[in-house]
Amino acid sequence: MSSRPSMSPKFFILFHVVFSVIVASQGDPVEDICNKTPYPNLCTSIAKEAGVKEADAKKIGLAVFEKDNAKAIETLNFIKQLLNQKPDPSILKPLQDCSGSYEAVVTEMGPIRDGLALGNPKFAEQYANSCATEANNCEGYFPPSKSPLTDKNKDVHDLSAVIATLAHLLL
Amino acid sequence: MEDPILRNQHTHYIPLPENDEDLTPASVPAKKLVKGMLVIFSISMFVCLLGSSLIGGEERKEVKDTALAAGRSMEIPAPAISRGVAEGVSEKKFNSKMAGGSEFDWSNEMLNWQKTAFHFQAQKNWLNGPMFYKGWYHLFYQYNPQGAIWGNIVWGHAVSRDLVNWRHLPLAMVMDQWYDINGVWTGSATILPDGQVIMLYTGSTNQSVQVQNLAYPADPSDPFLVKWVKYSENPVLVPPPGINVKDFRDPTTAWKTSQGKWQIAIGSKVNKTGITLIYETEDFKKFELLDGVLHGVPTTGMWECVDFFPISTVKDNGLENSIVGDGVKHYLKESSDDTRYDYYALGTYDPVKGVWTPDNTETDVGIGMKVDYGKFYASKTFYDQKKKRRVLWGWMPEADSESSDVKKGWASVMAVPRTILFDKKTGSNVLQWPVVEIESLRARCTKFNKVEIKPGSVLPLKIGKATQLDIIAEFEVDPEAFSAITEADAEYSCTNGGGAARRGAVGPFGLLVLADESRSEQTPVYFYVTKGADGKLKTHFCNDKSRSSLAGDVYKGIEGGVVPVLEGEKFFVRVLVDHSIVETFAQGGRTCVTSRVYPTRAIFESARVFVFNNATAAKVTASVKIWQMKSARFTS
Numbered sequence A: 001m002s003s004r005p006s007m008s009p010k011f012f013i014l015f016h017v018v019f020s021v022i023v024a025s026q027g028d029p030v031e032d033i034c035n036k037t038p039y040p041n042l043c044t045s046i047a048k049e050a051g052v053k054e055a056d057a058k059k060i061g062l063a064v065f066e067k068d069n070a071k072a073i074e075t076l077n078f079i080k081q082l083l084n085q086k087p088d089p090s091i092l093k094p095l096q097d098c099s100g101s102y103e104a105v106v107t108e109m110g111p112i113r114d115g116l117a118l119g120n121p122k123f124a125e126q127y128a129n130s131c132a133t134e135a136n137n138c139e140g141y142f143p144p145s146k147s148p149l150t151d152k153n154k155d156v157h158d159l160s161a162v163i164a165t166l167a168h169l170l171l
Numbered sequence B: 001m002e003d004p005i006l007r008n009q010h011t012h013y014i015p016l017p018e019n020d021e022d023l024t025p026a027s028v029p030a031k032k033l034v035k036g037m038l039v040i041f042s043i044s045m046f047v048c049l050l051g052s053s054l055i056g057g058e059e060r061k062e063v064k065d066t067a068l069a070a071g072r073s074m075e076i077p078a079p080a081i082s083r084g085v086a087e088g089v090s091e092k093k094f095n096s097k098m099a100g101g102s103e104f105d106w107s108n109e110m111l112n113w114q115k116t117a118f119h120f121q122a123q124k125n126w127l128n129g130p131m132f133y134k135g136w137y138h139l140f141y142q143y144n145p146q147g148a149i150w151g152n153i154v155w156g157h158a159v160s161r162d163l164v165n166w167r168h169l170p171l172a173m174v175m176d177q178w179y180d181i182n183g184v185w186t187g188s189a190t191i192l193p194d195g196q197v198i199m200l201y202t203g204s205t206n207q208s209v210q211v212q213n214l215a216y217p218a219d220p221s222d223p224f225l226v227k228w229v230k231y232s233e234n235p236v237l238v239p240p241p242g243i244n245v246k247d248f249r250d251p252t253t254a255w256k257t258s259q260g261k262w263q264i265a266i267g268s269k270v271n272k273t274g275i276t277l278i279y280e281t282e283d284f285k286k287f288e289l290l291d292g293v294l295h296g297v298p299t300t301g302m303w304e305c306v307d308f309f310p311i312s313t314v315k316d317n318g319l320e321n322s323i324v325g326d327g328v329k330h331y332l333k334e335s336s337d338d339t340r341y342d343y344y345a346l347g348t349y350d351p352v353k354g355v356w357t358p359d360n361t362e363t364d365v366g367i368g369m370k371v372d373y374g375k376f377y378a379s380k381t382f383y384d385q386k387k388k389r390r391v392l393w394g395w396m397p398e399a400d401s402e403s404s405d406v407k408k409g410w411a412s413v414m415a416v417p418r419t420i421l422f423d424k425k426t427g428s429n430v431l432q433w434p435v436v437e438i439e440s441l442r443a444r445c446t447k448f449n450k451v452e453i454k455p456g457s458v459l460p461l462k463i464g465k466a467t468q469l470d471i472i473a474e475f476e477v478d479p480e481a482f483s484a485i486t487e488a489d490a491e492y493s494c495t496n497g498g499g500a501a502r503r504g505a506v507g508p509f510g511l512l513v514l515a516d517e518s519r520s521e522q523t524p525v526y527f528y529v530t531k532g533a534d535g536k537l538k539t540h541f542c543n544d545k546s547r548s549s550l551a552g553d554v555y556k557g558i559e560g561g562v563v564p565v566l567e568g569e570k571f572f573v574r575v576l577v578d579h580s581i582v583e584t585f586a587q588g589g590r591t592c593v594t595s596r597v598y599p600t601r602a603i604f605e606s607a608r609v610f611v612f613n614n615a616t617a618a619k620v621t622a623s624v625k626i627w628q629m630k631s632a633r634f635t636s
Helices: A009-025 A029-034 A040-049 A057-084 A089-118 A121-141 A150-169 B030-055 B096-101 B108-113 B402-408 B436-441 B479-484
Strands: B127-133 B136-143 B154-160 B166-173 B184-191 B197-204 B210-217 B228-230 B262-270 B273-281 B287-289 B295-297 B303-312 B328-336 B342-350 B355-358 B377-384 B389-396 B418-422 B430-434 B442-453 B457-460 B468-477 B506-515 B523-531 B537-544 B558-562 B571-578 B581-586 B591-596 B608-613 B620-629
Touching: A029 A040, A029 A057, A029 A150, A040 A057, A040 A150, A057 A089, A057 A121, A057 A150, A089 A121, A089 A150, A089 B436, A121 A150, A121 B436, B108 B402, B127 B197, B127 B377, B136 B166, B136 B184, B166 B228, B184 B262, B184 B377, B273 B303, B273 B328, B295 B355, B303 B342, B303 B377, B303 B418, B328 B355, B328 B377, B342 B377, B389 B591, B430 B571, B430 B581, B436 B442, B436 B468, B442 B457, B442 B608, B468 B479, B468 B506, B468 B608, B479 B506, B506 B571, B523 B571, B523 B581, B537 B581, B537 B591, B558 B591, B608 B620
Parallel strands: B127 B184
Antiparallel strands: B127 B136, B136 B154, B154 B166, B184 B197, B197 B210, B210 B228, B262 B273, B262 B303, B273 B287, B273 B295, B303 B328, B328 B342, B342 B355, B377 B389, B389 B418, B418 B430, B442 B620, B457 B608, B468 B571, B468 B620, B506 B523, B506 B608, B523 B537, B537 B558, B571 B581, B581 B591
16 A cells, blocks of 8 residues: 655644745735725724724724714714813814814714715715814814814824725725 | 724724634633634635635625614604695695595504605795805705694704705794794895805785895804894885785895896786896895896796796806806796796896896796696705805695695605706706715615516516615617607697506606505606607606505696607606605706605505506617615704
8 A cells, every 4th residue: 555645734734824824924904905094003903993804995994984983973072061161262263163063074974874884985985084174174273282172183084084095995 | 981092003002802702812821822823814814815805896786775764853743733724835735636635544654654764854844045154054944833823934944064964953033023923934045255144035024014034144153053133124125016015025045246236036926927026235235126127927927936046058067146148048937826836947147137038938937847847846046165066955845635744743845955957968958966965875776787678568676675765767769669659649748648557659668666566556757759740759757646546635646747858868767766755857857757645555665666668669678776765864
């Protein structure tokens, strides 16, 4: 009886590990998508937290949307809270203008989600871009370093910008 | 609580997964790590390969549609008794097609189904001052908060970022002055070059005299324009000599003259001649009536809700109200108090003489084209500065019985806003098309490609739910069929044409919407081609409500009009179905017909869609795309 060369288990494992490592290091599918956005790390960490493992711009977009939506509502509520607390005159009007901006942002969240979920990404892109702009506008209303909203504005801007790119990929 | 991901985006912080079942290096003991990692890598590799094979180069797949529940709250108090007769624009007239109206036994389920999902709705409404201001679209509408009793007409108010999803705001104005105590009626907004908002509106005084009043926002920096102030010296205009005190209403948006003054138009009548008066002003407080009229047409009666604006014959965008000059025509429209239809015509405006002349006197305002051939009234446009387009709003009354309206607790809706453009191909009409934003509600799409429909057949289109739809359908007819058309149908019109049951050589063919399986109820939307005495082909586009409902107390007329179909064009139609509304657009919006439909059986899961061809000669091939439509959001 001729002896058939057979793969020993150890060889098989080694081969698999090497092969897998090679494949894995050639590109995480989520990173591939997120690298196309202006904030890849933000995009990737949200996607991973949401358990997205495929190069699925829609799923990633919806995960980022949840963060953006939550942050937008949080920011609007925060602005209203600040307005209730008799703010310093130098930031009163900027806060009022930001209140308007964030009313718009919060309102546009619905169409963003619909755009992604229903397969009409052009609307998701359009409104996400609009939200990014409103967040920047809000920050710009304040005199330099007087904004109490800098972190929040940056979050909403960056998240919206990521969504806009992801939506664009779905066109 | 701060979200760790956002704060640490630059430090590769990966938070612990919420799902206990996830395997991560941190949660697996070191000894098993290697084997664990192997499992992870091979699984993820498999998933990647699978994932990439699904994504690469595929066509957009249908998306599972989301819940279509019409779940929004309307704060409408239940009216107790039927409404009284209204005044001015508001009177509801039934015509003879109510079929003697023996009251149908409407169940709550049937009535609840009628509520629309993506149309703007409030209890009673006509259109006032739609506009775009500081990033928001505004809609003001006449509203009766007390429901049943006529009177107390106030201005409702809502805002939107996209003309589709709306936020309800507090009432903008109530009837609290002697000059509007009997009604805060239709008005128009003018946005001045410096951004100021001027609202002119008709008030019905304590003696029921129609006057024009000025109002403006209390706080122009509030993008929602919640609070309004009425000018202390109202009214700014009262009926001039020779004009009846009840024939003077609905001022238009103002336009600026080359002399830097403002002009507005107000509809009226002299005997049976409908007319449009022009007033000039510099401050919207003092006005001067110009001699003569902008235009008038005998026999047309009172012109309500006049609309007058420039339209480009060369560009594909809308024009701001003051534009005149080359490449510009002017659209003049009136709502006919007598017939309850909106009529328009295109013509040339001479700003120096202050007159408008129709391109074609045979189809002059009031005797020619209708803005919409169905239940569509008091329409009004505004210029949308954000998207540089002219947007048309139309009001759709109910076509059922007053007692049904009382029972269901609401009445009347707004049409989906439409962009309005000059039809460069025909040169003689406008094109209306639902604003592109409505497409954001499109969910699952089903396509039917080149379905052959033999003469005399009906084919079901299996799409699942059929009460909230956006349909685009194209029909090809074999060319030989046209020679079979005789002149017997030369006098055909939708109204007198006998509906979808009347067979011709080339027509009727089209769609059946809000039909049940057995088609005991159905609403045909169809084309019917005739030949005139001059040998020229004419295409009619109709909505047939004669079998739309088993109930006897709803309007069941057949409405529609002629639609130009040019050489080389297929017959094509878009239909929006939203419960008790069917909005139809033929040949890209050359002819529009809107219907109110109240089925008793073709509701909820029982509603279906069919294509049909009831012609005797024509072989018809249909290609249809149908989207399920998600409900719009209406919040407070």
